[in-house]
Amino acid sequence: MYVRDSGLLHSLLGLAGLRELQSHPKLGASWEGFIVEQVASMARLHDIYFWATHGGTEVDLLIMRGGQRMGIEAKYTDAPKMTRSIRIAIGDLELDRVFIIYPGPKSFPLEDKVQALSVLDIGRIFEELKQNGHLERGKRGR
16 A cells, blocks of 8 residues: 555554654655655646566656656655666666655756755756646646
8 A cells, every 4th residue: 555645654653753753664655655745746747657667676756748758766865876776767768857856955966867856956847847848837737
């Protein structure tokens, strides 16, 4: 079962606060759910997907809009990095861009198509879609 509402997940897990969450084995799942919910609600996009292979390669969110393919990974880490999974996804899905969203304070490039994106800069995803003409002016979504 996948719970997009991180507050509900924390309640179901019986977590009373941040300290308990930070030592809980579901911390990564909570972060992923939070990021998925933020991107889905901010973008108001209907064409977002989760992608995975039987071999374990996955992309948390795949956005396909106006011919552009963007992958989004949520990683609760201090130092996001390229992974074998991201490399495979770029090739298999022909991704134009990948954002690894993490809780750190700074965004920075990791490779040509891959950007570590601070959660503070999450709006950058939508700016890029808008710049490429894939979001209507003044609206997010269809």
